[in-house]
Amino acid sequence: xxxxxxxxxxxxxxxxxxxxxxxxxxxxxxxxxxxxxxxxxxxxxxxxxxxxxxxxxxxxxxxxxxxxxxxxxxxxxxxxxxxxxxxxxxxxxxxxxxxxxxxxxxxxxxxxxxxxxxxxxxxxxxxxxxxxxxxxxxxxxxxxxxxxxxxxxxxxxxxxxxxxxxxxxxxxxxxxxxxxxxxxxxxxxxxxxxxxxxxxxxxxxxxxxxxxxxxxxxxxxxxxxxxxxxxxxxxxxxxxxxxxxxxxxxxxxxxxxxxxxxxxxxxxxxxxxxxxxxxxxxx
Amino acid sequence: xxxxxxxxxxxxxxxxxxxxxxxxxxxxxxxxxxxxxxxxxxxxxxxxxxxxxxxxxxxxxxxxxxxxxxxxxxxxxxxxxxxxxxxxxxxxxxxxxxxxxxxxxxxxxxxxxxxxxxxxxxxxxxxxxxxxxxxxxxxxxxxxxxxxxxxxxxxxxxxxxxxxxxxxxxxxxxxxxxxxxxxxxxxxxxxxxxxxxxxxxxxxxxxxxxxxxxxxxxxxxxxxxxxxxxxxxxxxxxxxxxxxxxxxxxxxxxxxxxxxxxxxxxxxxxxxxxxxxxxxxxxxxxxxxxxxxxxxxxxxxxxxxxxxxxxxxxxxxxxxxxxxxxxxxxxxxxxxxxxxxxxxxxxxxxxxxxxxxxxxxxxxxxxxxxxxxxxxxxxxxxxxxxxxxxxxxxxxxxxxxxxxxxxxxxxxxxxxxxxxxxxxxxxxxxxxxxxxxxxxxxxxxxx
Numbered sequence: 001x002x003x004x005x006x007x008x009x010x011x012x013x014x015x016x017x018x019x020x021x022x023x024x025x026x027x028x029x030x031x032x033x034x035x036x037x038x039x040x041x042x043x044x045x046x047x048x049x050x051x052x053x054x055x056x057x058x059x060x061x062x063x064x065x066x067x068x069x070x071x072x073x074x075x076x077x078x079x080x081x082x083x084x085x086x087x088x089x090x091x092x093x094x095x096x097x098x099x100x101x102x103x104x105x106x107x108x109x110x111x112x113x114x115x116x117x118x119x120x121x122x123x124x125x126x127x128x129x130x131x132x133x134x135x136x137x138x139x140x141x142x143x144x145x146x147x148x149x150x151x152x153x154x155x156x157x158x159x160x161x162x163x164x165x166x167x168x169x170x171x172x173x174x175x176x177x178x179x180x181x182x183x184x185x186x187x188x189x190x191x192x193x194x195x196x197x198x199x200x201x202x203x204x205x206x207x208x209x210x211x212x213x214x215x216x217x218x219x220x221x222x223x224x225x226x227x228x229x230x231x232x233x234x235x236x237x238x239x240x241x242x243x244x245x246x247x248x249x250x251x252x253x254x255x256x257x258x259x260x261x262x263x264x265x266x267x268x269x270x271x272x273x274x275x276x277x278x279x280x281x282x283x
Numbered sequence: 284x285x286x287x288x289x290x291x292x293x294x295x296x297x298x299x300x301x302x303x304x305x306x307x308x309x310x311x312x313x314x315x316x317x318x319x320x321x322x323x324x325x326x327x328x329x330x331x332x333x334x335x336x337x338x339x340x341x342x343x344x345x346x347x348x349x350x351x352x353x354x355x356x357x358x359x360x361x362x363x364x365x366x367x368x369x370x371x372x373x374x375x376x377x378x379x380x381x382x383x384x385x386x387x388x389x390x391x392x393x394x395x396x397x398x399x400x401x402x403x404x405x406x407x408x409x410x411x412x413x414x415x416x417x418x419x420x421x422x423x424x425x426x427x428x429x430x431x432x433x434x435x436x437x438x439x440x441x442x443x444x445x446x447x448x449x450x451x452x453x454x455x456x457x458x459x460x461x462x463x464x465x466x467x468x469x470x471x472x473x474x475x476x477x478x479x480x481x482x483x484x485x486x487x488x489x490x491x492x493x494x495x496x497x498x499x500x501x502x503x504x505x506x507x508x509x510x511x512x513x514x515x516x517x518x519x520x521x522x523x524x525x526x527x528x529x530x531x532x533x534x535x536x537x538x539x540x541x542x543x544x545x546x547x548x549x550x551x552x553x554x555x556x557x558x559x560x561x562x563x564x565x566x567x568x569x570x571x572x573x574x575x576x577x578x579x580x581x582x583x584x585x586x587x588x589x590x591x592x593x594x595x596x597x598x599x600x601x602x603x604x605x606x607x608x609x610x611x612x613x614x615x616x617x618x619x620x621x622x623x624x625x626x627x628x629x630x631x632x633x634x635x636x637x638x639x640x641x642x643x644x645x646x647x648x649x650x651x652x653x654x655x656x657x658x659x660x661x662x663x664x665x666x667x668x669x670x671x672x673x674x675x676x677x678x679x680x681x682x683x684x685x686x687x688x689x690x691x692x693x694x695x696x697x698x699x700x701x702x703x704x705x706x707x708x709x710x711x712x713x714x715x716x717x718x719x720x721x722x723x724x725x726x727x728x729x730x
Contacts, residue, residue: 048596063602125689127696162593165650166642174650179668181593182656186672190679198683206687207694 006260008204008213010250014223017234018248019215023087028216030080031148032266037073039192039273041066043280046185050280074159081152105135105236110146114139133231140202151191158184189277196274204267212267217259218251318361323349351421384413394497397506409450416440432496435479437489442467459503462559466490469560486521493517493559509559514552522553529553529615533622541619548581565614568603578608588653611635611652 020028041060044053060066092098102109116132117139123129137145158180161168165177204212208228215221226234237243251259325331327348352358357365365382385392395401395413403410416431423430431440444450446467455463470476470490478487493509500507508517519526529535534550556577563570575598579586589595589608597605609617611627618625626635632648640647654662656669 048599169647190676
């Protein structure tokens with residue numbers, strides 16, 4: 001019972017349905033670890049004048065050590081980014097074909113339905129329409145995905161410029177590093193602000209999900225969860241008679257505890273970091 | 284007391300050379316003169332003095348032993364060389380006249396007479412005369428480690444008054460007297476003080492090296508060695524090389540004024556960056572970082588834009604990893620970027636940046652070390668990316684914050700209406716849409 005009370009992915013009735021593969025879950029843990037590391041070591045630099053900046057920097061051993069951690073996390077980031085791109089390419093070429101991944105209900109690509117869902121969502125906010133039902137990925141999840149995709153590309157590129165300035169100066173004038181600093185810092189601030197407020201709210205903190213949703217860690221959620229969060233996808237599976245092939249046993253107690261722990265730690269650290277951002281912005 | 288001292292110094296000023304300064308080195312082992320032997324018969328006899336003296340402290344003031352006299356640089360003098368008018372025999376003819384020291388020490392006397400000490404000695408009576416610092420019968424040479432004016436002892440000597448809260452309270456209460464208030468406590472911890480007290484380095488500057496020994500004047504006096512205008516010359520007595528470079532730099536008196544330099548800032552002198560009494564080693568990392576603020580107190584815009592760069596951010600975080608003002612502009616030879624001899628002159632930048640950025644080329648040095656993205660006309664290359672990124676940040680966050688807040692409000696409305704939680708879609712969902720957290724029994728029955 002306590003499990004159900006705590007975890008949004010364990011809500012209500014029905015057998016567990018598989019939602020994420022082990023590969024996807026692993027990548028998300030890499031995203032969490034590297035992103036928290038990048039933000040924690042980057043924020044003190046971005047807000048060097050903030051009253052907490054020096055303390056946070058010293059926590060990591062000063063700018064030299066923090067810079068090292070930042071670059072190690074950057075390497076993890078490049079790692080998951082290219083692992084994902086390679087896997088998606090492989091799936092497009094060898095497994096599912098490009099069509100299923102680039103368009104349709106299972107695709108991450110934004111489609112007209114997402115616009116309609118967004119409009120219906122706003123109508124629902126004002127009581128003018130029922131809550132929209134989502135496919136495999138809601139428009140919010142698609143935004144999350146592409147924000148990370150775009151973010152890694154742009155922050156990663158600008159970060160490389162700043163990491164190896166004398167090398168890149170062979171190809172570009174020095175003021176590009178000024179721009180890289182602006183882009184790197186502002187895009188990182190956007191990512192930080194978005195992930196630690198909007199993403200946390202959408203995924204963990206809104207009343208339906210509070211306090212945590214472990215689906216990204218265990219890769220599975222109850223039928224009821226799937227019906228409520230991804231109703232159209234579940235309906236499609238049921239119609240096609242494919243629910244059975246997605247049914248999995250519930251996560252082991254150890255896996256569940258591990259997932260909740262990692263989830264809470266990540267949400268906790270993220271919340272602390274966004275408090276630091278707000279503190280710096282308001283001070 | 285006042286009138287006597289004044290009289291003595293008038294005499295010192297107008298009647299020099301009554302007695303020549305004798306060379307004493309050849310007479311170091313001279314046996315005591317007959318006169319000294321005669322005088323010390325009584326004056327070295329404590330009991331005799333105590334029995335016959337009148338008035339307070341007469342006893343100790345009159346007590347002079349031959350040993351004290353023999354230890355003095357004046358050991359070749361007779362008692363009556365200074366104590367003129369004292370006749371032999373007992374009781375003495377009482378005369379207050381002591382031959383002024385300036386009789387022999389003409390220049391010192393003249394300097395002292397013009398000093399703030401002389402003024403206060405005459406006006407108030409609590410500033411030192413000759414004997415206040417040098418003593419009287421046991422005066423030793425400045426090279427004698429036992430002398431109060433031996434370099435290692437000078438700070439202690441001056442502190443006898445300048446660390447005294449009564450003296451500070453009387454003379455140094457003004458807003459401009461901060462340095463005078465802290466001098467006695469701060470100086471021993473300064474690089475000069477540590478060199479003296481810890482290392483016994485007699486050539487290190489002590490009070491009298493900067494303030495002079497006799498012609499001590501307050502800093503607002505134009506003749507003072509510590510007047511702003513005279514500071515470089517004073518420091519340059521020892522730091523000659525640095526001052527020579529500094530005087531030729533943009534901070535020097537003859538460098539043409541630069542456009543865009545904030546009005547109302549006087550050109551800095553040594554103490555503006557190094558302080559007067561709290562000088563520390565220039566290679567101390569914390570001090571190097573602190574100089575940035577000092578540069579910024581005049582170069583306000585450069586200061587602000589510096590902290591927008593990685594260099595400034597790292598410095599602000601208390602690390603010496605990144606460049607500070609003096610790393611690019613030098614510490615003493617700073618010059619306008621239009622000056623071909625400047626380290627930040629365009630043709631010299633590759634060399635300057637290469638000090639840290641090994642392999643920096645002509646492209647690399649096109650970096651704006653003080654770029655300000657909010658200045659559209661001056662930095663259009665930075666302005667537009669900055670505007671774009673800021674716009675993106677603000678619009679994305681604004682949209683989704685509204686999205687989340689509306690969602691939360693709708694959740695509350697739905698919840699109040701029917702306890703159906705907040706999600707609406709599950710029209711056909713068994714068990715309704717209530718989250719497990721709110722109805723744990725439904726979860727329990729399903730498992």
